[in-house]
Amino acid sequence: MSRESALVNADWVAEHLADPNVILIEVDEDTSAYDRSHISGAIKLDWTTDLQDQVRRDFVSKAQFEALLSEKGVSNDATVVLYGGNNNWFAAYAYWYFKLYGHSDVKLLDGGRKKWELDARDLTDEPVKLDPTSYTATEQDLSIRAFRDEVVAAIGTQNLVDVRSPDEFAGRLLAPAHLPQEQAQRAGHIPTAASVPWSKAANDDGTFRSDDELKQIYSEAGVDWSKDTIAYCRIGERSSHTWFVLKELLGEENVKNYDGSWTEYGSLVGVPVALGDEPGVA
Amino acid sequence: MCGAVKGGLSLDGVDVAKEAIIQGQVVRGDEPVGNAYVRLLDGTGEFTAEVPTSATGHFRFFAGPGDWTLRTLAPQSDPVDNKVTAAKGVVAEVTVSL
Numbered sequence: 153m154s155r156e157s158a159l160v161n162a163d164w165v166a167e168h169l170a171d172p173n174v175i176l177i178e179v180d181e182d183t184s185a186y187d188r189s190h191i192s193g194a195i196k197l198d199w200t201t202d203l204q205d206q207v208r209r210d211f212v213s214k215a216q217f218e219a220l221l222s223e224k225g226v227s228n229d230a231t232v233v234l235y236g237g238n239n240n241w242f243a244a245y246a247y248w249y250f251k252l253y254g255h256s257d258v259k260l261l262d263g264g265r266k267k268w269e270l271d272a273r274d275l276t277d278e279p280v281k282l283d284p285t286s287y288t289a290t291e292q293d294l295s296i297r298a299f300r301d302e303v304v305a306a307i308g309t310q311n312l313v314d315v316r317s318p319d320e321f322a323g324r325l326l327a328p329a330h331l332p333q334e335q336a337q338r339a340g341h342i343p344t345a346a347s348v349p350w351s352k353a354a355n356d357d358g359t360f361r362s363d364d365e366l367k368q369i370y371s372e373a374g375v376d377w378s379k380d381t382i383a384y385c386r387i388g389e390r391s392s393h394t395w396f397v398l399k400e401l402l403g404e405e406n407v408k409n410y411d412g413s414w415t416e417y418g419s420l421v422g423v424p425v426a427l428g429d430e431p432g433v434a
Numbered sequence: 435m436c437g438a439v440k441g442g443l444s445l446d447g448v449d450v451a452k453e454a455i456i457q458g459q460v461v462r463g464d465e466p467v468g469n470a471y472v473r474l475l476d477g478t479g480e481f482t483a484e485v486p487t488s489a490t491g492h493f494r495f496f497a498g499p500g501d502w503t504l505r506t507l508a509p510q511s512d513p514v515d516n517k518v519t520a521a522k523g524v525v526a527e528v529t530v531s532l
Contacts, residue, residue, distance in 0.1 A: 182486075237486065266471055266486075272509045317482045319498055329474050329483035329495045332448055351481035356473070356507060 155363065158400040160233060160259050162268055168233075169193055175226055175282070178265065179236040179246040181389070189275035191235070191268065195224055195282060199242050199389075203249055211411075214289045217253050221289075225282025228255070235261035235268070238389075239351070239358040245392040247400075248409055252297060254290030260396065263359040270357055296399070298382045298408035300416060303342065304423055308434025311381040312345035313370070315394040316414070320386070321347040323427040326418075327386060337418030340425040342384070343432040346373040350390040353397045366397055374431070377404070384410040384417070443492050445525075454520040457494035458528035459487075460506055466491030467532060470508035477501050506530045 168174040169192055176194035178186045186196040197203065202220055205212055212220065226232060232250060236243035243264055250258045261268070269275070298306075306312055319325040323339035341347070352369050353361055360366070375381065381398060383391040388411030399407040410417075417423065426432025443457060456474070460467040468489040474482045477500060485493045495502075497520040504516045511532045518528050 185486075239484065266507075269469055270471070270507060270509050318476060318478070318480050319482060324498050325482075327496075329497045330485045332496050333453060349481060356505070356513065 154403055155360075155401050158259055158396070159262050159360065161262050162271060162273060165191065165233060165235075165261055166273070171231075173229070173231055174233060175230045176233050176235070176261075177224075177226075177243075177246065179234060179242040180265070181236075181238050181242050185237055185265070187277070189277050190280075192274065192276050192278070193280055194235075195280050197224070197246055199245060203246065209416075211249070211252075211292075214253065214291060217289045218287050221287035222285050225285055226287055227285040228288055230257070232258045233261055234258065235264045237265045239266060239354050239393070240264035241350075241389045241393055244396045245389040248296065248392040248395055252292050254293060263357055266358045295406070296395070296408055298384075298410040300410075300412055300420065302408070303382055303384070303410050303412075303417065306380075306382050307342060307424065308344045309379075311375050311379050312342050313373075313375065313381060313383045313391075313394060313398075314341045314345040314347050315350040315383055315385045315391050316341075316347075317349050317351075318347060318429065320414075321345075321349075322429050328390075335415075335418075337415060338425055339418070340427045341414075341432075342417060343424045343426040344434050345384075345426075345431055346370075346375055347429070347431070348373040348375070348394070350385070350393045353394060360397065360401060363402060366402060370398070380406040380408075382408045382410050384413040386414045387411070388413045443488065443494050450525065451523045454497045454499050454522045455494060455525045456497050456502060456504070456518050456520050456528065457492065457525060458504075458530060460491045460493065460508065460530040460532065462508075462511075462532045467508050470506055470511075470530075470532070472530070473505040473507070475503040475505055479503065504528060504530060506532065508532055 234243040326335040383394045385391040395409040460470040472493040473484045
């Protein structure tokens with residue numbers, strides 16, 4: 153993958169609004185944002201109900217994903233363009249999810265909803281309903297998804313990239329600062345993880361920095377490009393943003409997103425936890 | 435309750451005594467700005483969080499105690515920075531004027 157194949161800008165989207173093979177999908181942390189307004193023709197995915205199993209903590213199954221996309225009107229050969237709020241956190245999460253289930257042509261709108269709004273481009277509240285399709289997913293591509301045992305084994309041997317804010321990394325906050333802080337799990341980070349907040353990869357307007365800038369940011373933080381990498385955050389959405397940067401923009405092989413992230417790791421019994429601003433030792 | 439909470443966002447269900455809250459409103463003249471983005475930067479200028487303003491221009495963060503900067507982005511405006519200090523159990527109110 154590369155920037156050219158994985159990312160489109162707002163002009164590209166504006167030019168393809170009437171293209172029936174391009175399906176715009178909005179995914180937001182605030183799942184009501186779409187209902188207030190969205191880009192013309194865009195459909196909505198709700199990350200809490202559409203993309204999460206409603207009983208276990210896990211993703212929807214292949215069959216459920218197929219049923220979801222069929223009902224939403226997404227075909228296998230469609231070019232899916234994802235965008236959303238929070239600098240595309242949840243859109244990047246959905247991007248990774250589409251890749252997990254094998255959708256071949258998926259792209260992210262650079263800057264997401266924020267850049268679109270700051271540029272004062274048009275939004276609408278008109279409902280969108282596409283004709284149902286018969287979507288077929290692949291089995292999950294586990295080369296891009298990390299589980300807890302792999303993460304523990306990666307301490308001191310692979311790149312672990314903690315993409316939360318510096319205060320969450322150090323253990324001074326347990327959640328992003330726009331959310332209440334009371335949580336069950338312990339604060340801190342996985343020992344040896346490099347702290348590279350996801351936001352370092354983005355400009356203020358939410359667009360991604362240049363490849364050269366990105367490469368420098370992760371190199372300076374201690375990422376060893378000869379090793380495999382696992383990115384994590386609190387629930388796996390901000391780390392999807394960084395997974396997108398490393399795997400899709402910079403084209404690194406063997407990059408996984410740990411979707412269990414800190415809400416799982418910080419609740420595990422017996423695993424090592426490091427506090428403070430330094431990575432800590434294995 | 436002490437009634438110290440101004441602004442349009444309800445704090446119902448939030449244990450204010452445990453939180454260091456920064457909140458306020460973005461205005462242009464007398465008009466609230468409902469399509470702005472407020473970024474919370476830590477003492478080193480590093481991004482910590484971002485929220486879109488509500489229809490009434492309001493925003494809120496659950497920060498930690500310390501010094502923070504609010505950076506506000508809005509259409510047809512240059513970014514505006516406001517310094518603010520947060521403390522546990524206190525609601526710091528900020529009016530951001532574009």
